[in-house]
Amino acid sequence: MSNISLPKHAGLVEKCWHYAFVLICSVVFLFLIAPILVIIPLSFNAEPYFTFNESMLAFDSNAYSTRWYEDFWSTEIWRQSIVNSFIIAFWSTLMAVTLGTLAALGLSRSEMPCKGLVMGLLISPMIVPLVITAAGIFFFYASVGDFIPLTGTYLGVIIAHTVLGTPFVVITVTATLSGFDNSLTRAGAMCGADPTRVFFKVVLPLILPGVISGALFAFVTSFDEVVVVLFIASVEQQTIPRQMWAGIREQISPTILAVATILVCISILLLTTVELLRRRAERLRGMLPG
Amino acid sequence: MDMAPKTLETSRSEILSTVDGQPLKKALARTERTKRFKAILLVAPLLTFITVTFLYPICLMLFRSVENPLVAENMPQTLEVLQKWDGKSLPSELAFAAAAKDLAAARKSKMIGRLATRLNFETSGLRSVITGTARKVKKMEAPFKEAMIQARSQWGDVATWSTIKRLGPTIIDVNYLAAVDRGYNVKGEIELRDEDRRIYVSLFGRTLLMSLIVTVASLFLGFPIAYLLASLPLKYSNLLMILVLLPFWTSLLVRTTSWIVLLQTQGVLNDVMVWLGLFEDEQRVQLIFNAQGTVIAMTQILLPFMVLPLYSVMKTIHPSYMRAAESLGAHRYTAYWRIYVPNTLPGIGAGSLLVFILAIGYYITPALVGGQDGQMISNLIAFHMQKSLNWGLAAALGGILLGGVVILYWLYNSLVGVERLKLG
Structure with missing residues (x-):
């Protein structure tokens, strides 16, 4: 790591460069974070506008209200979409984590043949444009519709979201397993544990941080997904993103800002969890002191 | 399994074997096979x-882009007669009679609407010709040629018949031709569409251009902060x-x-500009619902995907490289450009x-903030999937986009x- 701070003997030009660099970085950070932060105060706007008015800037307490949150909570369709989003995200995460962790365990064994190709295939749902995936799944559900109705059902949406979530689980768990010491499983086996017991008692506790962050990624992917829902779901499976999509396209109301703020809070929560897990893992591996 | 050789005195010529007398080579191969099988079993689900x-x-979607069962299934007799047709003058009474029969049958089986729509995608205006004629065909009597031309004058055009003949095969290339603004003319030659109907090639171009701008912009914005984070x-x-x-989350x-x-226009940034006195209230600029709004929003959304790989590469560049260059007499900035930046190339x-x-492949952001000129190819695929219901064309556009993505993905996989792949 090179040191970023300015040496004492720095000349005028170097000083200028240094401050320009700091300024550029601050602007980029502002560019990244401002759009997320700006909606939080606006969601408490008492007026149905999307910008700050004078009384808001003067911190007049009358200019702020929680009416959009009340509106969100009292609207049946929003409540239903929250429930739907959680149901769909929960089940698709569960499936993605199970399938993805198993696959990652297999992929990180040295005996696995065609590793690169298989990995490439398993990651591809993350790379292929969502519209193409959604169109493909739409045709697929239509073609099997006579046997199992999947279009316009919860099962259909859950399966599609599982497909989109698995790459994240595969990536995070494979990354965790890359630092895994295989002699530990052998030690477990030598102590008389059968492979299942070794997995649950030795392997799983060690790769758990990777599994959990993969799960959170899969959860967020499903929770934020709108294209597949637009293509294959019916009104019954209305999710939060689908409802926001409709809101932005049709009648934009500040209720959306209230929902957006709630979603930002959820993402902060998830990010904190993942960061804590990552740091714990790094500390355990001795990469971070303390 | 115990793999120790029998005795230390085993001579070289004797085959090494396990305790239970099996050749060691075979036993090893078997364990190897079992292990491989177990690994495959884990990945299999x-x-x-x-x-x-x-x-x-x-694959189903890609197949959609070339399959074309509608015309073959619903106009079998017409197609059979048209096989011998030269395509230059109007076909004979036989073809008209066959078409009348086919249309009547299609109306009965309720396929007439879909058939009409399919033909209409190829030559606009044919929908009403097909459905209109089908409605009257029951009362028609021979000679059908006069009766059908009387019902809809388009039956007197060679073009109508050549459209039907062209869509006869069950596997066709017209969707891909349409996706690159081309189509067959009356003579059966491939030619460019009329100028006002050429939209897809320029849309592909715009999609590539906008993606390129987003990529370059996020590189320029991401490089400094990745450097800061790594240092x-x-x-x-x-x-x-x-x-x-x-x-990212x-x-x-x-x-x-x-x-x-x-x-x-009534948003926060415009308000700030007006408040700062940079321009008057009437001069507010339209920054969103156009191409530049899409580029700005997409750059912010995709920037983390640039910063994370850059950061992880910069983290591995040892500071002694720079120190070595400086001690050899390079100026700090020379060292930076000639040593540090080339080392970050894998991350870039x-x-x-x-x-x-x-x-x-972006869809959501252009759809919501793109307005007219900020639409990308995915938006048109979605349009053909959901609004115009021209699934064949949607699949062909998707097939071309997918081809591009697969090539880039293959490149990524072999280079990186x-x-x-880094996820935070």
Whole structure:
């Protein structure tokens, strides 16, 4: 790591460069974070506008209200979409984590043949444009519709979201397993544990941080997904993103800002969890002191 | 399994074997096989799942782009007669009679609407010709040629018949031709569409251009902050990293909504500009619902995908390289440009490719903030899937887009390696 701070003997030009660099970085950070932060105060706007008015800037307490949150909570369709989003995200995460962790365990064994190709295939749902995936799944559900109705059902949406979530689980768990010491499983086996017991008692506790962050990624992917829902779901499976999509396209109301703020809070929560897990893992591996 | 050789005195010529007398080579091969089988068994559930619910559906979509059963199934007699038709003058009474029979049958089986729509995609105006004639065909009497031309004059055009003949095969290329603004003319030659109907090639071009701008913009914005993050002590860089990761974790729709709030004419940024006196209230600029709004929003959304690979490469560049260059007499900036930056090339490549791949398939952001001139190819695929219901054309456009993405993905996989994909 090179040191970023300015040496004492720095000349005028170097000083200028240094401050320009700091300024550029601050602007980029502002560019990244401002759009997320700006909606939080606006969601408490008492007026149905999307910008700050004078009384808001003067911190007049009358200019702020929680009416959009009340509106969100009292609207049946929003409540239903929250429930739907959680149901769909929960089940698709569960499936993605199970399938993805198993696959990652297999992929990180040295005996696995065609590793690169298989990995490439398993990651591809993350790379292929969502519209193409959604169109493909739409045709697929239509073609099997006579046997199992999947279009316009919860099962259909859950399966599609599982497909989109698995790459994240595969990536995070494979990354965790890359630092895994295989002699530990052998030690477990030598102590008389059968492979299942070794997995649950030795392997799983060690790769758990990777599994959990993969799960959170899969959860967020499903929770934020709108294209597949637009293509294959019916009104019954209305999710939060689908409802926001409709809101932005049709009648934009500040209720959306209230929902957006709630979603930002959820993402902060998830990010904190993942960061804590990552740091714990790094500390355990001795990469971070303390 | 105990793999120790029988005795130490075993002579070289004797085959090494395990305790139970099997040749060691064979026993080893068997354990190897079992291990490989176990590894495959672990991967199999997900691979099967992905194959059935992802790879097969995509093949299904690609097949949609070339399959064309409607005309062959619903106008079999007409197509049979048209086989011998020269395509230059109007076909004989036989063809008219066959068409009348086919249309009547199609009306009975309720397929007439879909047939008409299919023919209409190829030559606009044919929908009403088909449905209109089908309604009257029951009362028609021979000679059908006069009766049908009387019902709809288009039956007297050679073009109508050549359209039907062209759509006869069950596997066709017209969707792909349409996706690159081409089509067959009356003579059966491939030619460019009329100028006002050429939209797809320029749309592909615009999609590539916008993705390129987004990629370059995120490289220029991402490089300085990745450098800052890699150079700061972990204590501070971890805190600043949150600023990069929070957008990464925030809903795409939330971020798109925020950009609308920020950039619209009555939005926050315009308000700030007016308040600062940079321009008058009437001079507010339209920053969103156009191509530049889409580029701005997409750059912010994809920036973390650039910063993370850059950061992880910069982290591995040892500071002694720079010190070595400086001690050899290079100026600090020379050392930076000639030593540090070339060392970050793997990160630049990985980040740029990833951002570009993700950008060319973008749908949600252009759909919400793109307005007229900010639409990308995915938006048109969705339009043909949901509104115009021209699934064949949607599949062909999707097939071309997918081809591009697969090539880029293959490039990424062979240059960077998919297992090194970074997610925070």
